[in-house]
Amino acid sequence: MPPDVYASPKVPLSVGFVLLQRFTMLPFSAFVDCLRLAADDGDRSRQVHCKWRFMTSDGKDVTSSNGAIMTGCEPLAEPERFDYIVVIGGVLSEDDQQDQQALDYLRLAATRQVPLIGVCTGVFSLIQAGLMEGRRCCVSWYHHRDLASRYPAIEPVADRLYLDDGDRLTCAGGIASADLASYLVERHLGRSWARKSLHIMLIDEPREGAHPQPQPVVFNRVADPMVRRAISMFEQHLGTILTVDELAGRLGTSRRSLERRFKEQLGISPQKFARDLRLRYGYWLLSYTQSSVTDIGDRCGFSDTAHFSRHFRDAFGVSPSEIRKLPKSARSPLVDPFFLHIGDDTAR
Structure with a gap:
């Protein structure tokens, strides 16, 4: 069990990651590395200005979409410890089984007014938890049709990188996760820390949430x-x-x-x-x-x-x-x- 990094005084930005089975690796790593590089001077990776925790429903290791196993995960912690809780969804399949414990945790966080972030297919979990009624949600062009067919009452948005709806933030995934993380770093730590992270990641400039996804999405519904x-x-x-x-x-x-x-x-x-x-x-x-x-x-x-x-x-x-x-x-x-x-x- 890693040391409790939250034993020290509260830092400007703290994030809890809920990793679901077969979570998508790129959006997770892009998000957390932006935090890591903003958390300390240079590339020293100490959790000084930002802190984060990796959590699973049972506190055990979890397998990512590419087969890599994430170790050092912890049980779901009290939501109030975090400024944001980020759920990283897994690869979609026809026989997806919902992680009910994770969904209950997201509902608890919502009742305690902790902002929730759905990254990549993590937005599906927010929907399954009943937390997206009456809201738009940003999704990758690749999963636009999946979301529209599974949840016809929800309005999917696939013409932008991420969407900030106050206490709900949704992100298309991929490298756009770094843009969203940078947006949060700038909000809590300042622009210089956000730019520092992106420059080390070899990303020239942060892209706004409204920046269009690099893919011409076909929005029309086709019956066949x-x-x-x-x-x-x-x-x-x-x-x-x-x-x-x-x-x-x-x-x-x-x-x-x-x-x-x-x-x-x-x-x-x-x-x-x-x-x-x-x-x-x-x-x-x-x-x-x-x-x-x-x-x-x-x-x-x-x-x-x-x-x-x-x-x-x-x-x-x-x-x-x-x-x-x-x-x-x-x-x-x-x-x-x-x-x-x-x-x-x-x-x-």
């Missing part, structure tokens, strides 16, 4: 489960071209059947949908990164810059280079690929 699976595959292969034959093979259906389903659901072909999705990703990259037009076209799976620029102008009415010259306030909001030239069936 096979079309939803196809969309998910397209989202995961933005830099490559999946032929309809290859996609149909992965889905265990025929090309003709897949094309028919896309026509019925979206009014366009799978090829057209995939191209528009990649163009939308290119729009995001042009707006929020400094990559060259050539690099962005390549990242979006187009064979050359001219090909990318031509299709981009057809979709958005301006060229990629012209987008870069416009102030952000003058740029048109991104539209779902469903509505880019619907009915134009010319495939790439």
